[in-house]
Amino acid sequence: MAAAGIGGLLLTTPAEFTYFTGYLTRFWESPSRPWYLLLPVEGPVVAVIPAIGAVLMAQCAVDEIRTWPSPDGADEGRALLTEAIAEGVAGQGPIALPDGPEDVPRVGFSALADLQRRLSDLPGAVHLVGDGGLVAQLRARKTPEEIAAIADICDIAGRAFARVPEVARAGIPVDQVFRSFQALLLEEGADWVSYLAGGAGPDGYGDVISPARAVPLAAGDILMLDTGAVRNGYFCDFDRNFSVGPASAKAESAHARLLEATAAAFDAARPGVTMADLWAAMSPALGDAAVAGRRGHGLGLQLTEGASLLAHDHTVLEAGMVLTLEPAIETGAARMLVHEENIAITEAGARWLSPRVQGSMPVLEG
């Protein structure tokens, strides 16, 4: 922070609270209340939070907790926060909000404007600025404990994927498969399932972000399930493809090329190479059938975080980074297959966190 010329960080999101203090709750689902964490370049770390969070926050790594009865219909803690900033950061420089590529502050539009006014009215006029991706860079390099947590949820999801044949076969509607698969994830140890997407269709699927529909699986379909399940606050993010009955030669060949692309990126991954290098490593296997878009991203306390596997993303890999490798390939008009694995970067190269798929697609009863 000192090197970046900032006086402190103002943090507002679930991932930021968990990262810096260990505070973990699903209560963020309710947008009623703002939560603020002030990390000055020097001095105590102060949580300025709704009273309802005080009991849990007292068990976390903060020096001071200041609360207000929220929601209160009035200033929602902004006077209290301004006071904490005036005491803790006065004269130390501007306050930075994380503004890396995947950072979205959890503050209302008019609340943010009001806070900016209050701070600029302070003696010495404190300004809010972006952190230039400082927090994102810090979070991108995981500790061994963080990598173990991601490996844990990857194992859980791997066991759930292995049980998909129990819940998916020709005739079962895709929305039912989605429900059952989430139950399998929970049964195998996920705390909750923040993300499940997928698709199903002959030789592939048209889009991978729609909710599941009540359309029965049919022989010849490829079913893809892509999950971001959570354990102890950390996400996995990988998918698996399944063939309903025997796969066509076209689908099997496309799947093989995805595995090849993933392996090529894995082999290339080590400290010093760039995200763009991993992107490029996948290209020979995908050829002209490559689907446009990124081919992976950071992963951790968010489903997606940090840099992207894009041709023009020159972020340099460092030991401790956790990434998804996620190539996609066309199999026909508006049809594609996507494969995804999770890896960690070590000094010696990459390490699989998800249980790597090898060989042909698992076959569901057709």
Added chain:
Amino acid sequence: MAAAGIGGLLLTTPAEFTYFTGYLTRFWESPSRPWYLLLPVEGPVVAVIPAIGAVLMAQCAVDEIRTWPSPDGADEGRALLTEAIAEGVAGQGPIALPDGPEDVPRVGFSALADLQRRLSDLPGAVHLVGDGGLVAQLRARKTPEEIAAIADICDIAGRAFARVPEVARAGIPVDQVFRSFQALLLEEGADWVSYLAGGAGPDGYGDVISPARAVPLAAGDILMLDTGAVRNGYFCDFDRNFSVGPASAKAESAHARLLEATAAAFDAARPGVTMADLWAAMSPALGDAAVAGRRGHGLGLQLTEGASLLAHDHTVLEAGMVLTLEPAIETGAARMLVHEENIAITEAGARWLSPRVQGSMPVLEG
């Protein structure tokens, strides 16, 4: 909008996209990409979105879809959005972002500042303003179809709650109960489970936002589960209390007072009364043991939305509103019980959406 003097709305959140266009996806879990929906006071509704969303958005209620390949590491659609605003809103007034009490725009800090600069550079200088709660007020009055959707997920959760004795008894760790209960919700028809909180302890629990811990249930505990499950984009939000073995007279009496408080607010609820009136209706039953804080809130496409049952919230109830009634009562030092039901306001009064609890707490095997 015209009455409020604004030229259009700029919408950025999942609930806003679903409400105005029907667009429904879990892809929002990834914060990589911003999504913009422009509703001018006159003229076409334009979605300015990442290319990955085009297939799904084409099935929704928008007039135009403009896409960019996202993430792109560059302006992330802001040039495209500025162009759409210049064409669609020029001269019609400022652009409003929702800023009701539970509205948080999904835009990065520096991205928002950059967008504001681009818009103020347009001929005629378009400004971003808050909507003064306009969208929140609109969304608070549900259509019959929306109320039916909420009733549907309430029924699903009601069936799952009725099955809790299958998965919870003395000796089973609370985190395991949380996993199993989420699986029951899915089995009964929830699309996904966005929220589950709760607590367990002798005669009550100390806080209701912590994640579940691996502590076994014990005879004499009261177990509370509070869920925001989702079906077709709509949430329920209610809880149930269970006694592990027979409840103490103190716990049973506290529970009875919560039911009494809930019934009093239900009886008072009709168009024309205020949120503060419902808050006050609960007070006689709770007496001095009332826990501070709001006693309910709006519900719909978010777990919590709109006004709060607070002593000073004078929002007037209207037919179509959907609310939670959520009194809390102390049962000892740092111990409480919370009860919650969901209701809809009709011309004739209130209607239960959750399957109202009556009588004593269900008893789990002790």
